[in-house]
Amino acid sequence: MLLFWRRKVKSILVIGVGRFGHHLVNRLIELDNKVMVVDKEEDSIRDMFPLVTTARVGDCTNPDVLKSVGLANFDLVIVCIAQDFQSSLEVTSLVKEMGAKYVISMACRDIQAKFLLKNGADEVIYPDRDVAVNLAERCTAHNVYDYISISDEYSIYEIPIVPSWVGKSLKEIDVRAVYNVNVIAIIQSDGNVMVMPKVDYALQEADHVKIIGSKEDVAKLLKEIPEKE
Incomplete structure (x- = not known):
């Protein structure tokens, strides 16, 4: 008898669909989640109508709009109102008060995150900051x-x-003992990715490795790789 692991499909409400919201919703759908989107501007979600489970036009600072969507039925509510922090704060507070199980909200600054966490957000993300930090690194x-x-x-x-x-x-290399990092994947020259590679795999010159470790330990390791001209 074959047993298959099956991921539970989640029901997710996304409020506010700007550029980040579009990318988020598209990926959530690709991962087979049931997604409902709500935005006060129809133009912002018109292209989502054929893709999502439900799409609705409405201002979520209005409690009546939130009551109509059935917040308690969603596993997760994501508030993606990036341009108007006051509205984001109001919606975050309202959805939590009205029964949302778990709320994720967007912030641009630490002070915004502080207020969001105090007013209902279970988690706060910083999309712009995170992308900027990663690119800088x-x-x-x-x-x-x-x-x-x-x-x-x-x-x-x-x-x-x-x-x-x-x-x-x-x-043979014993990366963990010598460098205090772990190799979690190998990317071969043809694009093939070996996740959790076997210890007997012989590394090739064109291979890349994905490693996890502290910034200090990785910095030491990078010193052993010649800089490309």
């Missing part, structure tokens, strides 16, 4: 092709391999 560090911050100290980096690693297996 990639542009500043040599030989970093991708960067994802995990915490203030730890991050995931995509880097080329150290020249001395060519032809050697992960077991």
Whole structure:
């Protein structure tokens, strides 16, 4: 008998559909979630009508609009009102008061995040800040092709391999013991990605590795990779 793991489909309400909201909704749909969108401007969501489960035009600072969507039926509510912080704060507070299970709101500054968390948000995201920080890290560090911050100290980096690693297996290199980082994936020259690679895999010169570690430890490792001219 074959057993298959099946991810639970989530029901998600997205309030406010600007540029970030469009990208978010499209990806949520690709991941097979049930998505409802609400925006006070029909033009903002017209292209979403054929894609989402439900789309509605309405001002969510109006409690009657929120009552009509059935907040308690959603696993998650995401407030993506980026241009009007006062409206974002009002909507965040209202959706929580009216029964939303979990609320994620957007902020541009720490002071906004502070108010959102005090007024109903369970979680706050900083899309612009996060993209800017990641880009700055990639542009500043040599030989970093991708960067994802995990915490203030730890991050995931995509880097080329150290020249001395060519032809050697992960077991021979013993990255964890020598460099205090973990290899979580290998990206081969043809684009194939090996997640959690086997320790007997022999690294090739064109391979990239995704590693997780502290910024200090990764900085030491990067010093062993020659800078490209």
